Amino acid sequence: MRLSRVAAIAGRILKQFRHDRRTVGLIVIVPLVVMALIGYLIGDKGKEPLPVAVVNLDAGTETPSGHISLGASIANALGVKGQIAVESATSERAATERVRDGKVAGAVIIPADLTQQVLGGVPATIDIVVKGTDPGLQGPVIKATQEALANLAKATSAAVAGFEAPPLSIRPVSLEGGVGLSTLDYNAPAMIAVFAFLFTFMLTSVSFLRERSSGTLERLMASPASRLEVLVGYLLGFIGFAMAQALLILGYAVWVLDVRIAGSIWLVLLVIVILVIGVVNLGIALSFYARNELQVIQFIPLMLLPQVFLGGLFWAVQTMYPPLRWLSQLLPLTHSTVALRAVMVGGEGFGDILGRLLALVAFSAAMVLIGVLALRKQRA
Amino acid sequence: MRQAANGVAVEATGLVRTFGRVRALDGLDLTVHTGEILGLVGPNGAGKTTFIRSVAGLLRPTAGRITVLGEAPGRRVAAHLGYMTQSAALYEDLPVRDNLMFFARLFGLSKDEARSRTSAALAVVELTGKERVPVRDLSGGMRQLTNLACAMVHGPKLLLLDEPTVGIDPVLRLRLWDHFREMNAGGTTIVVTTHVMEEAERCHRVAMIAAGRTIAVGAPEELLRAAGVGTIEEAYLVLRERDANGNGRTS
Numbered sequence: 001m002r003l004s005r006v007a008a009i010a011g012r013i014l015k016q017f018r019h020d021r022r023t024v025g026l027i028v029i030v031p032l033v034v035m036a037l038i039g040y041l042i043g044d045k046g047k048e049p050l051p052v053a054v055v056n057l058d059a060g061t062e063t064p065s066g067h068i069s070l071g072a073s074i075a076n077a078l079g080v081k082g083q084i085a086v087e088s089a090t091s092e093r094a095a096t097e098r099v100r101d102g103k104v105a106g107a108v109i110i111p112a113d114l115t116q117q118v119l120g121g122v123p124a125t126i127d128i129v130v131k132g133t134d135p136g137l138q139g140p141v142i143k144a145t146q147e148a149l150a151n152l153a154k155a156t157s158a159a160v161a162g163f164e165a166p167p168l169s170i171r172p173v174s175l176e177g178g179v180g181l182s183t184l185d186y187n188a189p190a191m192i193a194v195f196a197f198l199f200t201f202m203l204t205s206v207s208f209l210r211e212r213s214s215g216t217l218e219r220l221m222a223s224p225a226s227r228l229e230v231l232v233g234y235l236l237g238f239i240g241f242a243m244a245q246a247l248l249i250l251g252y253a254v255w256v257l258d259v260r261i262a263g264s265i266w267l268v269l270l271v272i273v274i275l276v277i278g279v280v281n282l283g284i285a286l287s288f289y290a291r292n293e294l295q296v297i298q299f300i301p302l303m304l305l306p307q308v309f310l311g312g313l314f315w316a317v318q319t320m321y322p323p324l325r326w327l328s329q330l331l332p333l334t335h336s337t338v339a340l341r342a343v344m345v346g347g348e349g350f351g352d353i354l355g356r357l358l359a360l361v362a363f364s365a366a367m368v369l370i371g372v373l374a375l376r377k378q379r380a
Numbered sequence: 381m382r383q384a385a386n387g388v389a390v391e392a393t394g395l396v397r398t399f400g401r402v403r404a405l406d407g408l409d410l411t412v413h414t415g416e417i418l419g420l421v422g423p424n425g426a427g428k429t430t431f432i433r434s435v436a437g438l439l440r441p442t443a444g445r446i447t448v449l450g451e452a453p454g455r456r457v458a459a460h461l462g463y464m465t466q467s468a469a470l471y472e473d474l475p476v477r478d479n480l481m482f483f484a485r486l487f488g489l490s491k492d493e494a495r496s497r498t499s500a501a502l503a504v505v506e507l508t509g510k511e512r513v514p515v516r517d518l519s520g521g522m523r524q525l526t527n528l529a530c531a532m533v534h535g536p537k538l539l540l541l542d543e544p545t546v547g548i549d550p551v552l553r554l555r556l557w558d559h560f561r562e563m564n565a566g567g568t569t570i571v572v573t574t575h576v577m578e579e580a581e582r583c584h585r586v587a588m589i590a591a592g593r594t595i596a597v598g599a600p601e602e603l604l605r606a607a608g609v610g611t612i613e614e615a616y617l618v619l620r621e622r623d624a625n626g627n628g629r630t631s
Binding site: 219 | 459461463470530
């Protein structure tokens with residue numbers, strides 16, 4: 001082995017990178033963006049407390065040492081750690097409505113005779129009403145309630161000598177998802193959206209890059225075909241492919257993995273079609289900024305990771321640091337994940353996800369415009 | 381062999397096109413007559429491809445005027461143009477026939493029309509029998525023939541050929557030129573760029589280009605006479621020198 005030859009090869013690679021500023025930029029930027037996001041998402045930094053409605057029906061009871069209301073103690077304890085913002089609700093119905101509308105992450109229903117039951121040594125149950133379509137959202141509510149109950153039991157045992165707290169249990173009540181939903185049921189909608197995005201983006205950006213680098217795009221542009229005709233032709237071609245792929249994933253999920261679809265499958269397909277239209281154009285537009293296939297591949301983590309992190313797949317959007325929450329509303333994967341979950345897990349209808357559909361339409365329209373503008377570069 | 385020049389196919393006056401600080405075309409004047417084969421000669425970077433792309437409507441001039449078949453370049457004119465790009469711009473995965481069919485349909489031909497024109501074009505470039513072969517399996521020469529067939533499949537009035545014989549062996553080069561002449565005899569006006577000076581002698585007229593301007597235009601024999609030399613290559617050097625010294629242009 002001659003060191004000079006090895007050094008020449010290593011040196012050449014370094015030199016090539018120095019001349020490829022885009023690659024160097026992506027090597028630096030992508031990990032920084034990803035790590036910063038993870039820091040905010042996993043850490044508690046900048047997170048706002050999750051709004052939770054508490055219905056305290058517990059009247060408490062008089063004891064020799066004064067009036068005791070365990071319900072009030074639980075309500076107070078919920079907000080102590082700062083992860084939950086307690087919002088008092090007057091009735092179970094009002095609280096449930098707030099959950100259904102997505103105004104609060106959940107509702108903790110404290111039964112009327114909680115204090116009496118506990119002091120009487122009778123096991124009691126606290127209902128936690130959640131929407132049931134977003135595990136990232138109900139998890140923190142259940143966890144905070146469990147912690148509050150554990151602390152309470154500890155405090156009561158310490159205060160009353162010889163007293164052993166009876167079991168206080170939690171019963172999650174899902175409004176839409178229902179019991180028996182697996183992690184897969186919750187995550188399948190998000191995965192379908194992610195795969196539709198990923199495969200469509202790769203397919204379009206690489207094919208369009210090829211169309212450009214092989215010179216066939218120049219030929220297309222020298223023909224009587226208008227930019228819009230080229231773009232719509234591309235769209236139809238890729239939508240066919242992307243939809244076939246989405247159907248394959250969906251079919252596998254439903255028939256093989258037994259993922260449930262509570263709502264209309266047509267609505268699921270509609271969400272995917274709108275997403276795909278946007279992504280095809282995103283792929284076309286971004287391919288103009290890449291000189292080769294390697295650079296297109298480098299765009300993928302930059303496009304996909306922030307969307308996967310912010311789109312509600314792993315962390316509920318409502319629990320995020322506010323600027324990230326606003327950013328997530330600009331990302332198509334957030335809207336498609338929420339919409340697909342609402343339809344597949346929650347069985348929601350067209351009217352319920354209209355806002356999300358409109359957001360996706362706006363994204364797609366913006367991307368079509370950017371696609372047309374990108375093609376203009378080819379004929380100028 | 382020469383056809384009567386009875387009209388104007390392309391008219392460029394004071395054509396300027398800049399790319400940043402580079403002036404690829406710097407006041408180029410040129411008329412292409414209907415029915416002729418006009419050769420654009422000049423070294424790399426002289427502005428030949430920029431001119432061809434301006435005619436094809438792919439580049440908007442920074443200044444000056446250009447008309448193609450009596451109109452400003454654009455989609456309406458594009459229907460009557462055939463453009464053969466420098467490298468074979470083809471869909472590698474598709475068979476030869478599908479490439480031709482695609483371009484024929486793109487130019488608005490009906491399916492039946494496209495089918496018969498595709499067969500005809502393949503016959504002209506002698507690729508009948510190769511129609512089902514994917515382009516990626518073709519030799520360099522056959523790719524270039526397919527490239528030409530794609531450019532002419534819709535029967536254009538004006539054919540733009542950008543360095544069509546680069547990297548082609550002499551036998552195939554002669555064959556390509558036979559095809560160009562055949563098409564020209566059928567009434568197609570041809571503008572062909574080349575930096576192979578001997579190819580220029582096969583054209584009816586030659587426009588010599590340097591630094592984005594025409595330095596001389598005329599029939600090959602006229603240019604040779606004006607320069608007082610024996611080859612187009614020598615004539616180019618003499619006329620460029622003369623142009624740089626401020627002497628007038630030929631024809």
